[in-house]
Amino acid sequence: GDSVTQMEGPVTLSEEAFLTINCTYTATGYPSLFWYVQYPGEGLQLLLKATKADDKGSNKGFEATYRKETTSFHLEKGSVQVSDSAVYFCALSESNAGNMLTFGGGTRLMVKP
Amino acid sequence: KAGVTQTPRYLIKTRGQQVTLSCSPISGHRSVSWYQQTPGQGLQFLFEYFSETQRNKGNFPGRFSGRQFSNSRSEMNVSTLELGDSALYLCASSSQTNTGELFFGEGSRLTVL
Numbered sequence: 001g002d003s004v005t006q007m008e009g010p011v012t013l014s015e016e017a018f019l020t021i022n023c024t025y026t027a028t029g030y031p032s033l034f035w036y037v038q039y040p041g042e043g044l045q046l047l048l049k050a051t052k053a054d055d056k057g058s059n060k061g062f063e064a065t066y067r068k069e070t071t072s073f074h075l076e077k078g079s080v081q082v083s084d085s086a087v088y089f090c091a092l093s094e095s096n097a098g099n100m101l102t103f104g105g106g107t108r109l110m111v112k113p
Numbered sequence: 114k115a116g117v118t119q120t121p122r123y124l125i126k127t128r129g130q131q132v133t134l135s136c137s138p139i140s141g142h143r144s145v146s147w148y149q150q151t152p153g154q155g156l157q158f159l160f161e162y163f164s165e166t167q168r169n170k171g172n173f174p175g176r177f178s179g180r181q182f183s184n185s186r187s188e189m190n191v192s193t194l195e196l197g198d199s200a201l202y203l204c205a206s207s208s209q210t211n212t213g214e215l216f217f218g219e220g221s222r223l224t225v226l
């Protein structure tokens with residue numbers, strides 16, 4: 001079956017540091033890939049998505065590129081802020097599987113001022 | 114625009130009881146998905162309803178069921194509760210199926226004693 005593997009957290013960074021959260025996946029088909037974020041006390045929110053190989057999703061300074069050859073979708077940001085402290089989830093959805101998402105375990109990011 | 118509303122937010126039940134959780138999607142959204150979130154298993158897909166029809170079902174026992182009404186509101190039911198059903202149950206809505214672009218509610222936290 002499909003699966004998503006994320007680097008274990010927590011990841012602790014100082015403000016303005018560079019962020020990378022690794023995500024790799026296993027899928028039977030050709031999935032769409034997502035990053036969702038859960039801020040403290042809030043519901044999950046879609047951060048960005050990519051639907052085909054070499055697509056780059058971007059939002060709020062975050063980026064991730066769909067790498068089919070390495071089955072990866074790593075999340076990056078050039079300069080993190082304290083407000084980026086949250087739990088980040090990588091997810092995939094197979095085509096024609098409706099809105100059924102397979103999520104990774106989540107990575108907690110803590111940014112210190 | 115109101116977000117996804119889940120009720121109740123917190124509830125405590127005992128083993129063997131049943132529980133019904135409710136979800137009101139964003140106005141105009143016809144897809145409602147349910148996910149279970151636990152520290153051990155992470156986020157797991159329960160089912161999706163689209164225009165009152167179950168679109169997909171995750172790998173959960175038949176004790177977990179759901180339905181969607183003509184106004185797109187959805188309910189999920191868990192019968193014969195077990196201790197392992199303690200979790201945060203998340204509802205998510207989307208304007209379409211097959212997009213993976215979900216808007217999540219804050220969840221209903223169920224504790225089974």
